Amino acid sequence: MTATAETTAGSRGSQPPVPxxxxxxxxxxxxxxxxxxxxxxxDSFDIPALPSDRVLNLLHHIKWYVDGTLTFRRSxxxxxxxxxxxxxxxxxxxxxxxxxxxxxxxxxxxxxxxxEPIKGLPVNKDLLVNMEPFFEAFRAVKPYLxxxxxxxxRERIQSAADRERFDDTTKCILCACCTTSCPVYWAExxxxxxxxxxxxxxxxxxxxxEGAEERLDILNDIDGVWRCRTTFNCTDACPRGIQVTxxxxxxKRALLFKRV
Amino acid sequence: xxxxxxxVVIIGAGGAGMRAAxxxxxxxxxxxxxxxxxxxxxxGAAQGGMCAALANVEEDNWEWHTFDxxxxxxxxxxxxxxxxxxxEAIDAVxxxxxxxxxxxxxxxxxIDQRRFGGHTRNHGEAAVRRACYAADRTGHMILxxxxxxxVKHGIEFFNEFYVLDICLTETENGPVCTGAVAYExxxxxxxxxxxxxxxxxxxxxxKVFKTTSNAHTLTGDGMGIVFRKGLPLExxxxxxxxxxxxxxxGILLTEGARGEGAILRNASGExxxxxxxxxxxxxxxxxxxARSMALEVLEGRGAGPNKDxxxxxxxxxxxxxxxxxxxxxTEFARTYLAVDPVVEPVPVYPxxxxxxxxxxxxxxxxxxxxxxxxxxxxxxxxxxxxxxxxGANRLGTNSLLDINVFGRRAGIAAAEYALSRxxxxxxxxxxxxxxxxxxxxxxxxxxxxxxADIRTELQATMDANASVYRTEDTLKQAxxxxxxxxxRYAHIQVQDKGKxxxxxxxxxxxxxxxxxxxxxxxxxxxxxKESRGGHxxxxxxxxxxxxxxxxxxxxxxxxxxxxxxxxxxxxxxxTRYKPMERKY
Numbered sequence: 143m144t145a146t147a148e149t150t151a152g153s154r155g156s157q158p159p160v161p162x163x164x165x166x167x168x169x170x171x172x173x174x175x176x177x178x179x180x181x182x183x184x185d186s187f188d189i190p191a192l193p194s195d196r197v198l199n200l201l202h203h204i205k206w207y208v209d210g211t212l213t214f215r216r217s218x219x220x221x222x223x224x225x226x227x228x229x230x231x232x233x234x235x236x237x238x239x240x241x242x243x244x245x246x247x248x249x250x251x252x253x254x255x256x257x258e259p260i261k262g263l264p265v266n267k268d269l270l271v272n273m274e275p276f277f278e279a280f281r282a283v284k285p286y287l288x289x290x291x292x293x294x295x296r297e298r299i300q301s302a303a304d305r306e307r308f309d310d311t312t313k314c315i316l317c318a319c320c321t322t323s324c325p326v327y328w329a330e331x332x333x334x335x336x337x338x339x340x341x342x343x344x345x346x347x348x349x350x351x352e353g354a355e356e357r358l359d360i361l362n363d364i365d366g367v368w369r370c371r372t373t374f375n376c377t378d379a380c381p382r383g384i385q386v387t388x389x390x391x392x393x394k395r396a397l398l399f400k401r402v
Numbered sequence: 403x404x405x406x407x408x409x410v411v412i413i414g415a416g417g418a419g420m421r422a423a424x425x426x427x428x429x430x431x432x433x434x435x436x437x438x439x440x441x442x443x444x445x446g447a448a449q450g451g452m453c454a455a456l457a458n459v460e461e462d463n464w465e466w467h468t469f470d471x472x473x474x475x476x477x478x479x480x481x482x483x484x485x486x487x488x489x490e491a492i493d494a495v496x497x498x499x500x501x502x503x504x505x506x507x508x509x510x511x512x513i514d515q516r517r518f519g520g521h522t523r524n525h526g527e528a529a530v531r532r533a534c535y536a537a538d539r540t541g542h543m544i545l546x547x548x549x550x551x552x553v554k555h556g557i558e559f560f561n562e563f564y565v566l567d568i569c570l571t572e573t574e575n576g577p578v579c580t581g582a583v584a585y586e587x588x589x590x591x592x593x594x595x596x597x598x599x600x601x602x603x604x605x606x607x608x609k610v611f612k613t614t615s616n617a618h619t620l621t622g623d624g625m626g627i628v629f630r631k632g633l634p635l636e637x638x639x640x641x642x643x644x645x646x647x648x649x650x651x652g653i654l655l656t657e658g659a660r661g662e663g664a665i666l667r668n669a670s671g672e673x674x675x676x677x678x679x680x681x682x683x684x685x686x687x688x689x690x691x692a693r694s695m696a697l698e699v700l701e702g703r704g705a706g707p708n709k710d711x712x713x714x715x716x717x718x719x720x721x722x723x724x725x726x727x728x729x730x731x732t733e734f735a736r737t738y739l740a741v742d743p744v745v746e747p748v749p750v751y752p753x754x755x756x757x758x759x760x761x762x763x764x765x766x767x768x769x770x771x772x773x774x775x776x777x778x779x780x781x782x783x784x785x786x787x788x789x790x791x792x793g794a795n796r797l798g799t800n801s802l803l804d805i806n807v808f809g810r811r812a813g814i815a816a817a818e819y820a821l822s823r824x825x826x827x828x829x830x831x832x833x834x835x836x837x838x839x840x841x842x843x844x845x846x847x848x849x850x851x852x853x854a855d856i857r858t859e860l861q862a863t864m865d866a867n868a869s870v871y872r873t874e875d876t877l878k879q880a881x882x883x884x885x886x887x888x889x890r891y892a893h894i895q896v897q898d899k900g901k902x903x904x905x906x907x908x909x910x911x912x913x914x915x916x917x918x919x920x921x922x923x924x925x926x927x928x929x930x931k932e933s934r935g936g937h938x939x940x941x942x943x944x945x946x947x948x949x950x951x952x953x954x955x956x957x958x959x960x961x962x963x964x965x966x967x968x969x970x971x972x973x974x975x976x977t978r979y980k981p982m983e984r985k986y
Contacts, residue, residue, distance in 0.1 A: 177902045210897030220738070221734075223442040223446055225439070270903055280553075284554075287500075297499040297500075300511050301511045302509065312546075313542075314546075316441050351502075
């Protein structure tokens with residue numbers, strides 16, 4: 143099962159009506175089910191789709207009307223839950239945030255969209271990967287507010303400027319787009335990866351937090367921030383627009399100058 | 403089959419489930435079972451805020467919040483529960499801040515507050531700044547903060563474990579909850595979790611509709627399981643349509659936009675809410691705004707080529723407010739409709755959003771088996787539950803509040819109950835049998851019906867016949883359609899026969915829950931011959947307190963998908979607020 147397998151459309155029966163304005167595109171998907179396959183293969187599906195469709199719509203069309211065994215995660219479908227990170231035409235994206243119109247070839251040229259699972263995590267089935275190593279790295283950086291002493295009766299006071307200081311890294315949805323776009327992470331799975339560092343940053347630069355030193359010690363580790371080679375893949379991949387590389391640089395600087 | 407034993411099992415890892423877990427996990431041995439990963443839950447999609455009368459920016463008190471919640475719910479709210487929620491809201495927000503939630507701040511560094519629909523000063527005088535917020539991603543921050551604190555407390559999660567049944571053991575005092583049965587997505591294995599308490603926190607069932615703000619995974623599993631056990635569901639006909647969904651897509655645009663000053667306009671540019679709610683205009687409660695929008699469209703004043711939506715005008719707010727206070731919805735409009743809210747109004751139309759009804763509980767989160775008695779050991783909180791703090795129409799921000807206040811309460815109650823029991827009550831015989839049979843049946847060859855076809859037709863008929871406005875005729879049509887679809891569901895085909903991450907099977911099971919809950923919704927909507935809150939009947943346009951100032955209770959009669967529904971009623975709890983005509 144090494145060659146490209148062409149799947150015939152309609153194996154789930156008659157197809158739903160094609161909407162006005164639809165174009166036919168080829169969706170080429172990296173498939174692998176360890177239950178039955180010895181190694182991964184490519185399946186191609188020719189399906190009708192609207193330019194306004196999200197790539198997730200295309201995957202649903204295939205699953206619902208062509209091949210029910212196609213497996214991927216998704217939930218909110220508008221870029222908030224972080225379930226459907228995948229490699230679309232070679233870059234990490236959320237399938238629910240990429241519109242077909244942005245992938246269509248110019249003129250009459252036929253469009254083929256290539257979809258693979260995110261890299262660096264074990265593939266469980268098709269586009270669905272084992273997220274445990276990713277979450278393990280997240281949990282390792284103490285991703286929660288650390289405080290000592292008595293709690294105030296009311297809220298802690300924080301100036302708007304102090305709140306703004308870490309705003310960017312609060313946006314993270316743990317989709318793993320950044321971490322699995324990182325060449326260092328591909329090579330060394332033991333590297334914490336960008337997402338874990340982003341979440342450490344979110345607390346290190348929070349004026350209410352008193353755990354910066356503990357976290358910086360963790361990130362100073364052999365598998366910590368120094369592994370970063372500033373390739374900016376992570377920043378390009380982030381569907382939330384977080385300046386990931388900048389956040390990592392800020393953590394490095396905090397380590398160098400022992401100051402937040 | 404695998405077997406596990408815990409004190410407390412929590413089903414669902416959204417806001418309510420994780421808030422419960424933080425309490426329960428520090429008191430008793432607790433497991434959280436979730437069909438997703440914890441941070442994937444739809445709490446994360448909530449945007450605008452969480453109301454609490456902190457009075458950080460202007461005078462406010464929790465009694466006003468209680469009143470607004472009751473009036474907003476068109477007086478179907480249980481007033482004791484609303485009082486508790488409004489009172490405990492203050493600590494609920496402060497608790498989240500102490501857990502690390504990054505709220506927006508006032509110039510003095512306190513938690514900032516913004517206006518929101520239906521939340522008013524001194525019983526309706528004017529809109530009040532009560533919603534604590536973090537830009538337009540308050541739900542995201544709550545979900546992340548709660549998960550972060552679960553990590554801190556070492557809460558044990560079973561990710562991608564799909565609970566399909568609970569265990570009820572019959573005793574001389576009635577049924578007692580003794581555990582839950584889950585299907586492990588990774589392996590297809592069945593797991594039995596014996597527990598002294600079980601907490602449902604499984605969220606809503608918005609996927610019965612086509613146009614919805616809800617995630618694909620919101621299929622009412624918890625409500626469906628409870629219903630199949632012969633336990634009641636409450637007020638299921640009350641479903642909220644959020645006024646501002648992106649037209650045609652249903653993706654949510656927060657009411658916080660109107661809280662910041664955005665205005666709804668019809669095709670001629672008229673600010674039509676001035677006609678429907680002269681005092682608080684665009685910040686009227688959602689049921690009133692949604693109905694007004696539907697009327698504008700029905701009467702030919704809709705915008706766009708098909709005159710089928712209205713416009714949310716944010717252009718006067720300026721780029722800075724949009725980028726700093728409403729960044730996500732600005733991006734949604736740009737990404738999904740290619741409309742830039744900074745320079746042009748956004749096409750919007752009501753989108754199915756929130757179930758006011760659900761699993762009936764008391765104020766401790768204990769699940770009722772009838773009007774008066776609880777099922778010992780069984781709890782529910784959040785959207786899947788009906789306390790009832792939302793009555794016939796939930797006010798914006800009160801869901802994030804509900805999950806925190808009643809999630810916490812359910813977590814504490816479940817843990818304390820478990821600790822008060824010396825030993826586990828025996829499980830019923832063959833606790834996994836029905837789930838094993840259900841999975842085996844779904845995987846067997848017994849027909850050619852496609853899940854997607856049935857689901858699409860279900861959503862189409864619910865959108866057409868059971869949404870913002872309903873009539874006897876449309877509801878009868880919906881009931882007929884749903885029942886026919888249930889018959890076809892008996893012949894569905896699951897194509898993936900494997901054990902590993904069989905999401906084809908998962909979708910088939912979810913559809914079964916959707917069909918049952920859709921039928922209950924329509925059944926209740928037919929029976930309720932009045933208009934109240936989120937339930938608007940064109941043929942009965944007025945509220946009828948004489949006959950319908952009462953909660954609906956639905957019981958499944960018999961087994962199988964085709965079983966009948968028995969209806970009963972439960973009185974509304976009043977404390978100090980007399981029903982009045984609802985004007986804004």
